[in-house]
Amino acid sequence: MIISLTARRISGNVLTGVSKSKRLGSISRWFSGTARLERASPAYDSQPIRLLLLGSPGAGKGTQSARIQKNFNLAAISSGNLLRQNIARGTDVGKMAAAQMERGAFVSDDVMIELINNELVTLEQQSWLLDGFPRTINQATSLDKTLASTGQPLNLVINLHVPEEVILQRIMDRWVHVPSGRVYNLSYNPPKRHGYDDITGERLTKRPDDNPEIFKVRLQKHMSLTEPLLEYYAKRNILVTCAGRTSDEIYPQIEAELICRFGLGNVRRVGEVVEEDEKRAISERVV
Template identity: 40%
Template sequence: MRIILLGTPGGGKGTQAKLICEHYGIPHISTGDIFRRKIKEGTTEGKEISTYTEKGQLVPDRLTIGLVDERLKNDDCQKGFLLDGFPRDKKQAEALDQIMKAKKEQINFVFLIDVPKEIIVERIMGRRVCPKCGESYHIKYNPPKVTGECDVCGTPLIHRADDQEEIILDRLAIYNQTTEPILEFYRNKGILHKIKGDGGIQDIFSQIVTILDGAK
């Protein structure tokens, strides 16, 4: 079971990725997590990655594709995986195709969590994150047990500086522009599934599970 999960920023992709991976026992492979780990380890790659992320720039394909390829060679990916945050454009989708062909494997499912723009803005504006462990909350939909504190480590939660309406709308415009060619790429392969993302967490998860279990 090899899955790609696509969705706009604030569309609930991270929450669904976690649920899917726990349910099916497959690794959650996030390019963001890979980048953060490399930076923390202080590797040559990590130092190069930080020169881009510190400026708010995208990490070049040369680095991103190489790191994803390296991660997919790990033993825990033999029975499947879920990719989150990759591919982000058609060039990366084509590169992933070549990685899969080299492994004599293929991507089985691509899910797009489709959420109306106004709901995305509301979700992101209400998002709070833990700066220490990375756990994410929402003041309305998924509040912490103690207001303003992380359930996992007790650290005070923060409202990210870029979680503002004008910035969110700019990010959505860029996302839509770069993602449409990816959708067309996987639509032509017959593996793209559009999921209605304006419902609750369990409703969205149920739609995904129905498709995955129906293919067994």
């Protein structure tokens, strides 16, 4: 059963040594902001984290992925990064993906499934997260078959909910360094030199689909595809929804869920913002 909780700020609390019996019962949540958290069923300590991040284009999946990867030492697979790297290299898959994206369409299931499956088979017995895949029921069922064959089924799905008007502004201000996947935003994370990557000095580019007309088409398609996908994972009782307007509102919810579900008591205080961590998360951002 999914339980909706009203977020409230509780300072000074540290989640340490959460016992299995407490996690299997009602677990108190600690996180800052004014968002909603819907809980999934707890997992066992012995399980590696196998996390899927869902959310509309521009919801900040890459930002959250970078923070989770750093703080919880997970391997990360970004469907967006894989696609952009193939597009930049001019592979057959990249050419097909680029043509579809320029029309505002999603990349076909066959292409995405092949890309992701090739990555997953290298990560057996590791903790990992998926960013941006699956996006359809067909992709989800194919993913489940691959994970079942390697003995590493999903045990948590986090859906990021950000208001549409916030997302639209983000994509208008977004620039990307394709080879690395680094993403900049003119509003809150501009490059040191306008139009150029901070690390390599190479030119930044706009994604072909980062304009209001194409993006609205993508957003509508995403919403129509996501509803059945969320229902699919909710029935498996592994779905959590975290909501907010900024990544700093949403991330403490994600962190609290991972700490409580997987007994990770040695992670820093929930809701605490560490300046150096934030700088590194921004520099590694992949949206």
